[in-house]
Amino acid sequence: MSEQEEIPTLQTYSETEKHRVFEKEFMPHIDSMYNFAFRLTNDEDDANDLVQDTYLKAFRFINSFEEGTNAKAWLFRILKNSFINDFRKKSKEPSKVDYQDVETTYNSEEDAETTQTVDLRAETVQDLIGDEIANALNSLPVDFRTVIILCDIEGFTYEEMAKILDIPIGTVRSRLHRARMLLKEKLKSYAKNLGYDVNADTLAEN
Amino acid sequence: MISEAEKVQGTPQQKKTHCEHEGECMKLVQLIVDGQATEEQIAQFKSNMDKCLPCEKGYELEKCIKDAMQLRLEKKCVPSSLLDCIKKKISGL
Structure with missing residues (x-):
């Protein structure tokens, strides 16, 4: 305040x-x-x-x-x-990403037809330990990190998040979607570095 | 070899392996995982998930990540020194 x-x-x-x-x-x-x-x-x-x-x-x-x-x-x-x-x-953190641009792009009809997906399996995520998940979360730009914390860790509803962040509910949804896409990319990258074959049918740990 | 028709429509024995509405389905998955979907949306998605492998896998992944965030991240307790400091400052106001 x-x-x-x-x-x-x-x-x-x-x-x-x-x-x-x-x-x-x-x-x-x-x-x-x-x-x-x-x-x-x-x-x-x-x-x-x-x-x-x-x-x-x-x-x-x-x-x-x-x-x-x-x-x-x-x-x-x-x-x-x-x-x-x-x-x-x-703070020394680099300036925040221009999430308004990201959201505008995501919300455009053109983009809605071409949704990105991240090739990551639930089983791979289950094998990651808490520190690896925390590192992936911490590596996100703060505005994306914030919506994931509020929603997934603190359990706020979209309506509560909209009030906390002073943004419309539609923006909460789109920012959360984008944040999760980025988080999946980070988790996939961590899993790969740890030796998981993220694309294979069976997991292979080095 | 799966035909294009089977990919889209699926068969009673086999779920379709390509979702033609993936963007919309994944938005619905987010609402469901976050407990923000209506009963109608939940019913719609459940019906779809029974026939569509990408939607089923997408739901499993989102649920798994959310569970990991809730259950596997370290939860810190506020340091007692901070607690004492706040209480002292408030009592002095």
């Missing part, structure tokens, strides 16, 4: 209520928040700063949170905005 962002103030909590709501609604999500921050930054110190920053902002703007609504999605949205506004600017 940026300083400039318009935040509707809906509640007027007392100081005691603020602390109660914070403890009850926000703190249970701190492990998920930390994992999200770590997967975005790939750095423990940055993840610490990002989570701390997010929770302090959440407390500061607690009057715009209605108790009993989706606290996790609300917190993820603040963290994502903090990451974009504060951390991504100073």
Whole structure:
């Protein structure tokens, strides 16, 4: 949540209520928040700063949170905005891919007729260990990595993701599709490097 | 040798090995794997998957990757020092 962002103030909590709501609604999500921050930054110190920053902002703007609504999605949205506004600017990560171009291309009728597929087998993925899968995920551009984290790891619905990311649901779907195509390419590449014959009917491990 | 007709239509004994609607089917697979498909879409895809090998394999792969993301990635716990720091800062506000 940026300083400039318009935040509707809906509640007027007392100081005691603020602390109660914070403890009850926000703190249970701190492990998920930390994992999200770590997967975005790939750095423990940055993840610490990002989570701390997010929770302090959440407390500061607690009057715009209605108790009993989706606290996790609300917190993820603040963290994502903090990451974009504060951390991504100073990070050494190369500039993000122009996913709008990718989405525009993907959504065009011409492209819809020529869908790409990645020749990868479920059995090959099952043989990869967690670290190899994590490496493939971490190698994706952050905008694609984000939708996979939100959907597959955190289990948000498309509607929740659209709110967290400030994008239309159609864009969530297309970005997720594109992200998974890239992830499959990365997984295939990892599997090949590890000696799996990804195209054969039977797996052969060197 | 599989004829072009069999590739598209399949036979009762053999699933078709080429999907002429692969793009649309894979979009449907994504909705199903993510729990975002309607009952109608699920029924449509199940019926199709019974006849189409690429759709069946595509579903298996997407499901497998999603399961791997959910179950095989390390889940970290927030460091206790960070937890203490946040609580201290909030209590001071």
